[in-house]
Amino acid sequence: MPAIIELRDVTKTYKLGDETLNAVDGISLSIQTGDFVAITGASGSGKTTLANIIGGLDRPTGGSVMVDGNDLSKLRDRKLSDYRNQHIGFVFQSFNLQGTQTALENVTLPLVFARVKSKARKQRATECLQAVGLGDRLKHKPSQLSGGQRQRVAIARALAVKPNIIIADEPTGNLDSQHGDEIIKLLRDLNKQGITLIIITHDMNIARQAGRIVQVRDGKVRA
Amino acid sequence: MRLVDYISLALRNITRRKLRSALTIFAIVIGATSVTIMLTIVFSAKGFINDQFEQNGTFQQVQVSPQTDINWGNGSGQNCNSSDCVKLTQALINKLAKLPHVIGIARQTQPYNFDGLFYGSKKLKLNQVVAYDANGIIDNHMLAGRDITQSDGNGVLTITSDYADGLGFKNNYQALIGKTVKLHTQGYYSGVGSDPVGRQQYMQTHCQNMGPGQNCELPSVQITGKVVGIADANGLTNSSGYTVRVPLSWARGMEENQDYGPARTSGDYCRNMPGPCMPPNVLTVTDELALNGYSSLIVKVDNATNAAAVAQNIRGTFKIGAADAETAIKQQLSVFNIVGIILGGLGGIALIVAAVGVINTMVMSILERTREIGVMRAVGARRSAISRLFTFEASLLGMAGGILGVLIGYGLTLIGNPILNHQLKGNNIGSSNILSLPIWLVITVIAGTTVIGMLAGLYPARKAAKLDPVEALHYE
Structure with a gap:
């Protein structure tokens, strides 16, 4: 299996007044296509920053991030945005759905930026919602859905552009254990279909289900 | 992102906050209406005055009156019977007829x-x-x-x-x-x-035995x-x-x-x-x-370009009133130009205030939608797409204001024309529906407010585009 993600000496520093904070401090990491990786660590350990760098949402201060042959640290905004659009599906702890829009409209959002035409967008979004078991909730607004259903909508949105990597940052953090389990099962199913899955969590029960656990502490990977 | 998506997204965002959008547009409407009225008045007046003069070769004529200070059209007043005016007698007319460029004289009396x-x-x-x-x-x-x-x-x-x-x-x-x-x-x-x-x-x-006052x-x-x-x-x-x-x-x-x-x-x-x-x-x-x-004379000159000079010559030589149409038009138009400048200034100020309103609305809107912007960036929106989306939104606010302003302006001409017709009829001027809104004016005003909206949207749009996606996603 080739490495789809290859991090080398990646650092990310923040300046807080006079102090510099090393959120990511020289991490090297390689992830293979189809892997299911859990990134764990205490809050403030730098695990989210690491995930954001892999997802192209954040830029490293130093080091190189090769994903699918692209060095993310060198991409301009235009290319980096297209990379997020085409390769990455994000799932957030707080769902980040647009409250005024229906489930279907929320799922179409990435397709809008992918310049997909309206009709094809609706078709694809419907497929994705059906795939997460919400085929009968297309016209519902987030406020009319349960927490678990909302996160399913978010997963459908992540799936819309057929990404090869899904990055889920504490996807079960706002859910009860039953709904949380359902979401993890859904993500695992997607992983089985070949999507590389990166879950950021501090829940060891979830981490244990992953094929690999990367523990981050003070910006470094614990061996 | 496709053009149609920008428009539909921008429209949805505007209609989402109806009251705020309406208030912002209202300010633009005031500016657009006053500018529309200003342009309508100035250009309609220009057209009206030109029409009044252009008929029957008026530009080739010089209107002469006993009074030294006359306006074209008002010059044909009463005959001269006071001592402070030079009478337009036949002897004088014979002299006028011999002036250079003069090819004919029509004597008038009432x-x-x-x-x-x-x-x-x-x-x-x-x-x-x-x-x-x-x-x-x-x-x-x-x-x-x-x-x-x-x-x-x-x-x-x-x-x-x-x-x-x-x-x-x-x-x-x-x-x-x-x-x-x-x-x-x-x-x-x-x-x-x-x-x-x-x-x-x-x-x-x-009447012989009438007392005084009777x-x-x-x-x-x-x-x-x-x-x-x-x-x-x-x-x-x-x-x-x-x-x-x-x-x-x-x-x-x-x-x-x-x-x-x-x-x-x-x-x-x-x-x-x-x-x-x-x-x-x-x-x-x-x-x-x-x-x-x-009471007055119409002196015809050989060529319209000589009218002003002949009028000046007559005034200088004979100390009587002489007005050529072109000079008269310029004088009358200067009044309308002043009215136009005042209305235009008011409209301009209103539009500047409206632009500030648009900036304010957009900055507020961006603050509220920071998370949404973060999500859009996360799912692949380029900076340019975010920037364009907000610029579009501001432009649409401007355009809506312009369209409403022109409509109100048009409505005012519909009200104003009958009133003006009545006034002109009262002054014995047979002209109707002077105020008109040419299509170029409609387009200019709407395009103008759209551009103002767009310019006002530039700064907020830039601000939105420069948001850090990670920070935007965690914005509370």
């Missing part, structure tokens, strides 16, 4: 004392009777019959279509040709057709004339909508003072008479027109 035009049982108010040389310098567009010619004499007249309409001949002008109408005059009319002997007798029997009402006089033509009220050059034209020779008679009374030489008559002397009454006819001069 016999007054008329107050009614009667036909059968119809009685219309008579505003003005005009007379001028029928030498082709002043042309009238005739709707029926013929115009006055040089060979016409007493008892022949033309009336304007407004009068013909008033007399009940609308759409049937031909039927009025050859009919006899009556010009009703006030009692002290002493021109041709009056009865000087009867008047003198009436005064002796009725007016001796003389019986009115009616003189008759045959209608030979109906002139288009809208095509008149030198007179207003309700006008009766008579031949110049008849007008001379109308202005005559026919007085029957003791001869002016009565002193001589009584010198050698013993006892009370009663001199015999004689009829004295005074040619007032020759005495007081014409």
Whole structure:
């Protein structure tokens, strides 16, 4: 299996007044296509920053991030945005759905930026919602859905552009254990279909289900 | 991101916060409305004044009046009978005719004392009777019959279509040709057709023993004339909508003072008479027109480009009023230009305030939608897409304001035109629906407010595009 993600000496520093904070401090990491990786660590350990760098949402201060042959640290905004659009599906702890829009409209959002035409967008979004078991909730607004259903909508949105990597940052953090389990099962199913899955969590029960656990502490990977 | 998506997303965001959008647009509407009205007034006035002058080669004419300070169109006032004006006598006219570039002169006068035009049982108010040389310098567009010619004499007249309409001949002008109408005059009319002997007798029997402050009402006089033509009220050059034209020779008679009374030489008559002397009454006819001069002249020059110079020459040489149409137009337009500048300034200030409103609304909106922007960035929106989305939104606010402003402006012209028509009719100007909104003006105003919206949106859009996606996603 080739490495789809290859991090080398990646650092990310923040300046807080006079102090510099090393959120990511020289991490090297390689992830293979189809892997299911859990990134764990205490809050403030730098695990989210690491995930954001892999997802192209954040830029490293130093080091190189090769994903699918692209060095993310060198991409301009235009290319980096297209990379997020085409390769990455994000799932957030707080769902980040647009409250005024229906489930279907929320799922179409990435397709809008992918310049997909309206009709094809609706078709694809419907497929994705059906795939997460919400085929009968297309016209519902987030406020009319349960927490678990909302996160399913978010997963459908992540799936819309057929990404090869899904990055889920504490996807079960706002859910009860039953709904949380359902979401993890859904993500695992997607992983089985070949999507590389990166879950950021501090829940060891979830981490244990992953094929690999990367523990981050003070910006470094614990061996 | 496709254009149609920008528009639909921007529209959705605007309609999402209806009240705020409406208030923002309201400010733009005020600016757009005042600018629309400003442009409408300035350009409609320009067009109207030009139209008024352009007819019948007016640019080739110089209007001369006894007063030194005249306005075109108002110059044909009363004849000169005070000492501080130079009379437009035949001697003066002969000199004017010899000036360079002058190719013809039409003498004008306006016999007054008329107050009614009667036909059968119809009685219309008579505003003005005009007379001028029928030498082709002043042309009238005739709707029926013929115009006055040089060979016409007493008892022949033309009336304007407004009068013909008033007399009940609308759409049937031909039927009025050859009919006899009556010009009703006030009692002290002493021109041709009056009865000087009867008047003198009436005064002796009725007015002799009147105390001070009492007016001796003389019986009115009616003189008759045959209608030979109906002139288009809208095509008149030198007179207003309700006008009766008579031949110049008849007008001379109308202005005559026919007085029957003791001869002016009565002193001589009584010198050698013993006892009370009663001199015999004689009829004295005074040619007032020759005495007081014409009320105005239209001097025709060989070429329109020489009109201003000829007017200046006349003013300088003869100390009389002389106005050419072009100079007059410039003067009249300067008033409208000032009105335009004031309205334009107000509109401009309103639009600046509106632009600040748009900036404010957009900055607020971006603050509220920071997380949404974060999500859009996360799912692949480029900076340029975010920037364009907000610029579009601001432009749409501007465009909506512009469209509403133009609509309100159009509505105001619909209200304003009947009022103006009424006013102009009252001033005897036969023109209707002066205010008009040309399509280029509509497009200019809407495009203008759209650009203002766009410019106002640039800064907020830049701000939105520069948001860090990670921070935006965690913004509370």
